Amino acid sequence: MERTLANFIRALRMADVRVSTSETLDAFRTAEITGWRDRTALKEALALTLPKTADEKDAYDACFEQFFRFDDFRSEAAEADSQQDESEQESSPQSGDGEPGAEGQAQGDGGGGQSSGSDVEELEELIQPGEMSEARSELGQMLMGGDASQLSLAIANAARETKLEEIKVFTQKGLFTRRIMEAMGLAELQQELEELGASNTLPEQRLNAELRRRRDGLREQIRDYVERQFLLHADARGDRLREEMLRKVKLSNVEVRNFRHLRMLVQKMAKQLATAHSRRRKVTKRGQLNVPKMLRRNMRHGGEMVELAWKSTKIDRPKVYAICDVSGSMTTYARFMLMLLYSLEEVLPNVRAFAFSSDLGEVTDLFRREDIDDAIAMTLKDFGGGSTDYGQAFEDFERLAGRDLDHRSTLIILGDARNNYGQAQTELLRGFRDRSKRVIWLNPEPEMAWGSGDSEMRRYQAHVHQANVCNSLVHLERVVSGLLRAVS
Amino acid sequence: MNEAAPRPDPAKLIASVDSVRAALQTERYICSSQIATAVYLAWHLGKPILVEGPPGVGKTELAKTTARMLDLPLIRLQCYEGLDEAKALYEWKYGKQLLYIQVLKEQLGEILQGAVGLKASVSRLHEFGDIFFSEEFLEPRPLLRALREEGGSVLLIDEVDKADQEFESLLLEMLSDFQVSIPEIGTIKAGAHKPLVFLTSNNTREISDALKRRCLHLYIPFPEAKLEQEIIRARVPDIPEELRRQLVAFVQELRELDLKKVPAISETIDWARTLMLLHSEALEADLIKDTLNVILKFQDDIETVEAELYSITGRALKRG
Numbered sequence: 001m002e003r004t005l006a007n008f009i010r011a012l013r014m015a016d017v018r019v020s021t022s023e024t025l026d027a028f029r030t031a032e033i034t035g036w037r038d039r040t041a042l043k044e045a046l047a048l049t050l051p052k053t054a055d056e057k058d059a060y061d062a063c064f065e066q067f068f069r070f071d072d073f074r075s076e077a078a079e080a081d082s083q084q085d086e087s088e089q090e091s092s093p094q095s096g097d098g099e100p101g102a103e104g105q106a107q108g109d110g111g112g113g114q115s116s117g118s119d120v121e122e123l124e125e126l127i128q129p130g131e132m133s134e135a136r137s138e139l140g141q142m143l144m145g146g147d148a149s150q151l152s153l154a155i156a157n158a159a160r161e162t163k164l165e166e167i168k169v170f171t172q173k174g175l176f177t178r179r180i181m182e183a184m185g186l187a188e189l190q191q192e193l194e195e196l197g198a199s200n201t202l203p204e205q206r207l208n209a210e211l212r213r214r215r216d217g218l219r220e221q222i223r224d225y226v227e228r229q230f231l232l233h234a235d236a237r238g239d240r241l242r243e244e245m246l247r248k249v250k251l252s253n254v255e256v257r258n259f260r261h262l263r264m265l266v267q268k269m270a271k272q273l274a275t276a277h278s279r280r281r282k283v284t285k286r287g288q289l290n291v292p293k294m295l296r297r298n299m300r301h302g303g304e305m306v307e308l309a310w311k312s313t314k315i316d317r318p319k320v321y322a323i324c325d326v327s328g329s330m331t332t333y334a335r336f337m338l339m340l341l342y343s344l345e346e347v348l349p350n351v352r353a354f355a356f357s358s359d360l361g362e363v364t365d366l367f368r369r370e371d372i373d374d375a376i377a378m379t380l381k382d383f384g385g386g387s388t389d390y391g392q393a394f395e396d397f398e399r400l401a402g403r404d405l406d407h408r409s410t411l412i413i414l415g416d417a418r419n420n421y422g423q424a425q426t427e428l429l430r431g432f433r434d435r436s437k438r439v440i441w442l443n444p445e446p447e448m449a450w451g452s453g454d455s456e457m458r459r460y461q462a463h464v465h466q467a468n469v470c471n472s473l474v475h476l477e478r479v480v481s482g483l484l485r486a487v488s
Numbered sequence: 489m490n491e492a493a494p495r496p497d498p499a500k501l502i503a504s505v506d507s508v509r510a511a512l513q514t515e516r517y518i519c520s521s522q523i524a525t526a527v528y529l530a531w532h533l534g535k536p537i538l539v540e541g542p543p544g545v546g547k548t549e550l551a552k553t554t555a556r557m558l559d560l561p562l563i564r565l566q567c568y569e570g571l572d573e574a575k576a577l578y579e580w581k582y583g584k585q586l587l588y589i590q591v592l593k594e595q596l597g598e599i600l601q602g603a604v605g606l607k608a609s610v611s612r613l614h615e616f617g618d619i620f621f622s623e624e625f626l627e628p629r630p631l632l633r634a635l636r637e638e639g640g641s642v643l644l645i646d647e648v649d650k651a652d653q654e655f656e657s658l659l660l661e662m663l664s665d666f667q668v669s670i671p672e673i674g675t676i677k678a679g680a681h682k683p684l685v686f687l688t689s690n691n692t693r694e695i696s697d698a699l700k701r702r703c704l705h706l707y708i709p710f711p712e713a714k715l716e717q718e719i720i721r722a723r724v725p726d727i728p729e730e731l732r733r734q735l736v737a738f739v740q741e742l743r744e745l746d747l748k749k750v751p752a753i754s755e756t757i758d759w760a761r762t763l764m765l766l767h768s769e770a771l772e773a774d775l776i777k778d779t780l781n782v783i784l785k786f787q788d789d790i791e792t793v794e795a796e797l798y799s800i801t802g803r804a805l806k807r808g
Contacts, residue, residue: 018697020697020701022701022702023701026533026535029533030529030533033529033533034525034529040521041505041521041525044521044522044525045525045529047522048522048525048526048529048537048704048705048706049529049704049705051705052538052697052700052701052705053705054540054707057707291582292574292579292580292582293574295582295585295586296580296582296585299585299620
């Protein structure tokens with residue numbers, strides 16, 4: 001059972017539930033206390049030890065349901081009824097993906113995958129129910145025994161032997177199905193079936209038919225099992241690959257269908273950054289004295305007050321102003337820049353967000369009120385699409401928030417600095433720089449393109465503290481991390 | 489604590505998940521099996537529970553009830569911004585320390601009696617026991633008090649998300665090893681009975697992974713209608729059955745609306761009591777309108793609900 005639990009934890013990790021070693025140990029102890037008998041109790045108990053956020057709990061629930069599903073083997077009676085269905089399933093196109101080999105091998109007696117169903121049917125029709133002889137092979141006995149849980153367990157054990165958890169791509173499903181069958185003793189069963197087929201006595205014929213039917217049922221069941229394990233183990237890996245790829249690809253090239261994933265990535269990143277950079281507290285050097293602390297500190301000076309200690313601590317709340325260019329030239333990036341802006345809002349307590357193409361307006365309230373999709377859509381509708389005018393935008397910003405800039409504020413400008421040969425107004429930018437703690441410019445264009453054509457980037461660059469290229473999530477992450485360090 | 493009352497045997501109360509649930513129920517705390525499992529595991533694994541969930545679903549109440557159930561003292565630490573070790577862990581009794589210095593100065597002559605020269609005086613001083621930093625001068629704060637409670641205790645660290653990140657790191661030693669290091673004295677460990685620790689959080693800030701790792705994580709959501717009805721029955725036993733069903737249905741209906749703050753269980757209970765005071769028998773639109781401010785705490789919300797009051801009531805009555 002320990003192996004099973006370890007595998008389950010692996011599956012959880014694949015599903016993005018972070019499980020540390022100490023939590024794994026806790027899980028083992030939990031399982032010891034609750035025992036393995038009661039499935040619901042186990043689920044609830046492990047839900048307390050393994051997942052630690054609401055998201056993780058959802059992932060955990062889904063994972064648990066898939067992983068611990070032991071309702072597999074149908075009871076004998078039910079199986080007899082569903083015999084017809086099974087033979088149909090056998091020949092369904094679903095079995096086509098890379099499995100003919102498995103079928104052929106498994107059949108052994110020459111019947112292809114397609115024919116097996118009708119084969120059994122024929123036999124069944126010929127032979128009336130009645131006395132049946134005993135199965136000799138181990139697998140045969142197990143099949144005839146009809147003990148569902150025993151079979152499920154045997155499948156799980158065989159799967160472990162064949163290292164099913166290492167399945168990577170879907171074409172391997174057939175291979176693993178066959179391997180598991182073989183590990184369960186298919187060869188012996190096959191041998192027995194052939195012998196039975198050669199015999200002429202009725203009980204043996206009956207056994208032959210029944211065994212074949214159950215063997216096919218078993219194969220179906222194993223295929224389901226493999227399918228589930230594949231979903232558990234390999235599909236999540238696909239997710240990870242996609243994430244990895246999304247992080248590196250240029251933001252303008254991300255396909256629309258991946259937007260959702262990207263947004264989740266941005267939010268995840270924002271959250272991680274937030275925990276990594278908490279706000280800092282500074283002890284102020286004025287106000288009331290902290291007498292107890294001072295006494296203790298000065299004990300070593302024989303009770304004479306040499307060092308002072310102050311009571312009040314000051315919490316440094318950085319102020320961040322962000323201006324985002326949503327003009328025509330930025331359309332492909334604007335969405336992501338706004339996404340970043342929105343996430344920043346969630347991470348940092350005091351963010352004021354502005355958007356512009358020609359005229360600039362504040363969108364802070366909008367961002368606070370609406371959810372991310374609506375907020376971005378509304379911003380793009382209100383401000384987007386126009387031709388860029390940085391000069392005008394700076395003037396508007398000066399008017400709206402210029403007076404609030406002080407030595408604690410950080411100004412972030414997200415834009416390509418393509419100004420349509422308009423007024424650059426560098427002196428205004430210079431003014432922002434002089435008044436604030438830091439001015440950072442994030443430009444989606446590669447540095448090569450800075451200053452080419454109508455780009456004023458080279459000129460602006462001289463008047464900011466820091467200018468970075470930012471057009472993929474990796475860039476974004478690096479920049480934002482640096483940013484948080486600078487502002488907090 | 490009442491010495492005469494026989495102490496319940498904790499081992500018996502916490503023998504199984506069901507017995508925990510039943511014991512909590514006798515203390516009028518109705519809970520899902522998930523919550524009972526959490527208490528059961530926390531006891532057997534000796535791990536703290538981090539309870540998260542929207543405000544007013546009974547996070548704090550769970551700790552209080554568990555303390556009552558086990559008949560252990562409840563030690564509560566309310567977290568807030570700027571909480572530090574002097575308020576949470578321990579503090580030196582500096583007034584007493586000052587007096588001690590004074591006394592020492594006066595007594596110095598006696599102590600040093602007969603010592604000739606500096607060297608002899610200093611060695612005499614060394615022989616003199618150093619009690620300046622000793623337990624006598626230590627003022628235990630909630631965390632340390634919980635550790636030193638002989639018969640065990642229930643420690644409630646309330647709204648841990650309100651405290652600063654630094655405070656979390658302070659908790660780590662306490663929560664994983666049940667010990668506290670005081671530089672001047674050494675490490676103080678919990679006695680034979682470790683405290684049962686509850687941490688609550690409203691999720692205003694993400695709790696650090698290090699802290700989460702050391703805890704069992706329990707999320708208490710808003711209860712389903714059936715459970716909420718049972719809670720109301722336990723808390724406001726006199727309420728007519730009909731009214732109780734309607735009231736719960738109405739609140740459940742409200743939770744599906746887009747409100748600034750949806751009513752929690754505590755508000756449902758308050759509302760039930762209010763309606764009892766008004767001797768109401770059944771829920772009517774006018775009655776709801778007059779008492780809406782008991783369950784909704786924002787004017788905006790009240791206006792939103794009032795605008796749709798009739799349709800919501802209709803739906804709730806159908807559901808109830």
